[in-house]
Amino acid sequence: MNVLVINSGSSSLKYHLYNMEKEEVLAKGRVERIGMDSSILTHEVDHEPEMREVSEILDHTTAIKKVLDMLTHRQYGVLTNINDIQAVGHRVVHGGESFSESVLIDQSVKLEIRKLFDLAPLHNPAHMMGIMAVEINLPDVPQAVVFDTAFHQTMPPKSYLYAIPTVLYRKHKIRRYGFHGTSYDYVSKRTAEFLERPMNKLKLIICHIGNGASCAAILEGKSYDTSMGMTPLEGLMMGTRSGDLDPAIVPYTINKEDLTLNEVNSMLNKHSGLLAVSGISSDMREIVEAMNDGNEAAKLAFEMYAYRIRKYIGAYVAAMDGVDAIVFTAGVGENSAQLRKEVCQGLTFFGVELDEERNEVRSSEPRRITTKGSKLSVLVVPTNEELLIARDTYQLVLNQPAAVESISNE
Numbered sequence: 376m377n378v379l380v381i382n383s384g385s386s387s388l389k390y391h392l393y394n395m396e397k398e399e400v401l402a403k404g405r406v407e408r409i410g411m412d413s414s415i416l417t418h419e420v421d422h423e424p425e426m427r428e429v430s431e432i433l434d435h436t437t438a439i440k441k442v443l444d445m446l447t448h449r450q451y452g453v454l455t456n457i458n459d460i461q462a463v464g465h466r467v468v469h470g471g472e473s474f475s476e477s478v479l480i481d482q483s484v485k486l487e488i489r490k491l492f493d494l495a496p497l498h499n500p501a502h503m504m505g506i507m508a509v510e511i512n513l514p515d516v517p518q519a520v521v522f523d524t525a526f527h528q529t530m531p532p533k534s535y536l537y538a539i540p541t542v543l544y545r546k547h548k549i550r551r552y553g554f555h556g557t558s559y560d561y562v563s564k565r566t567a568e569f570l571e572r573p574m575n576k577l578k579l580i581i582c583h584i585g586n587g588a589s590c591a592a593i594l595e596g597k598s599y600d601t602s603m604g605m606t607p608l609e610g611l612m613m614g615t616r617s618g619d620l621d622p623a624i625v626p627y628t629i630n631k632e633d634l635t636l637n638e639v640n641s642m643l644n645k646h647s648g649l650l651a652v653s654g655i656s657s658d659m660r661e662i663v664e665a666m667n668d669g670n671e672a673a674k675l676a677f678e679m680y681a682y683r684i685r686k687y688i689g690a691y692v693a694a695m696d697g698v699d700a701i702v703f704t705a706g707v708g709e710n711s712a713q714l715r716k717e718v719c720q721g722l723t724f725f726g727v728e729l730d731e732e733r734n735e736v737r738s739s740e741p742r743r744i745t746t747k748g749s750k751l752s753v754l755v756v757p758t759n760e761e762l763l764i765a766r767d768t769y770q771l772v773l774n775q776p777a778a779v780e781s782i783s784n785e
């Protein structure tokens with residue numbers, strides 16, 4: 376079965392086409408700048424040079440159409456017909472309390488995702504555009520959704536409740552949900568394999584540091600606490616998001632700057648974090664480059680970013696009364712040796728001894744970056760959210776009674 380995995384953002388759409396019998400990526404790519412003047416489609420097939428096409432792509436429906444055209448392209452394609460796509464799996468960031476596992480899409484699932492638009496304003500509306508675009512372009516293909524929040528549904532109430540009137544939880548489900556769960560699920564299992572230890576005996580702290588960034592305390596294979604909250608704004612400092620702040624800043628800023636609530640919300644989500652403090656960029660590569668060139672604002676942004684990660688690590692050691700390994704993953708966590716070094720330099724009390732050479736190694740495999748004698752191991756374990764989404768989608772479609780019949784008749 377071929378499964379197309381889609382992760383749609385407001386102006387981008389990433390795709391991976393999997394053959395599930397072999398768990399092999401047949402092709403992958405992304406469409407960027409959807410709705411802007413010149414959109415870019417980048418398409419990759421194993422061992423071939425990347426293919427880039429610049430054109431006008433005004434919406435997600437056109438973006439999906441372009442992806443399907445590329446997948447069946449005479450020269451660059453990997454499929455003879457779009458009917459060779461048997462299922463589509465989507466990443467959906469917010470599933471609220473309704474979903475503790477992945478599901479096939481029907482009207483009620485779409486309604487639930489829509490209800491959660493306010494709680495993941497940068498993500499859920501974009502995911503819905505992706506789902507609708509697939510529905511238009513591939514009307515007969517089953518679609519599944521895999522939620523970032525699902526893995527965190529095991530958190531105990533003391534982790535997920537806010538210390539505010541409980542009526543707000545009962546009436547409006549105001550609580551922490553946590554995100555990047557698909558990544559934590561995948562990375563915690565890969566880590567247990569790498570350490571050759573049973574998952575149910577491990578205490579892990581995983582730092583998923585990408586554009587959006589969070590940390591999680593994974594106790595015996597289950598999410599015990601995580602830094603993101605009701606929305607993906609809480610916790611660590613991120614590319615454009617503020618992370619933790621005193622909630623009193625919101626009304627104070629509204630009054631002092633004569634801003635609306637929406638403007639402050641947008642400031643905290645899109646104009647804060649690395650971008651605001653450095654005044655340069657939300658991209659860690661550019662921050663590191665500017666810092667190494669002597670830019671003081673970039674240096675401060677970098678230090679604040681690393682310091683917050685370190686504080687969460689400290690908190691989660693206490694939360695779990697110990698830790699067996701600290702793991703870095705996602706775009707920044709996997710690629711920025713400098714960030715890992717900055718974080719680890721303040722963890723000597725826990726027995727972390729960084730191996731500077733190992734820290735510089737680039738690899739797509741899990742690896743240890745501490746010395747042999749280090750009392751506590753720090754690892755880099757590349758995440759693969761797409762593979763987990765493909766696996767869940769494959770299982771859900773296989774387990775549909777109708778699908779079992781049609782596949783066994785083939």
Ligand SMILES: Nc1ncnc2c1ncn2[C@@H]1O[C@H](COP(=O)(O)OP(=O)(O)O)[C@@H](O)[C@H]1O
Pocket residue numbers: 584585586587614657658659660663705706707710711
């Ligand atoms: N070599 C690198 N050094 C530092 N940061 C990097 C490097 N490569 C990628 N990144 C960072 O990774 C981020 C993207 O991470 P990713 O996990 O793909 O995020 P998302 O899924 O949220 O888009 C980029 O914003 C960039 O800052």
Ligand SMILES: CC(=O)OP(=O)(O)O
Pocket residue numbers: 468523554555585586587588607
């Ligand atoms: C939940 C979240 O922040 O996702 P991303 O890192 O993809 O922005």
Ligand SMILES: [Mg+2]
Pocket residue numbers: 585586
């Ligand atoms: Mg991501």
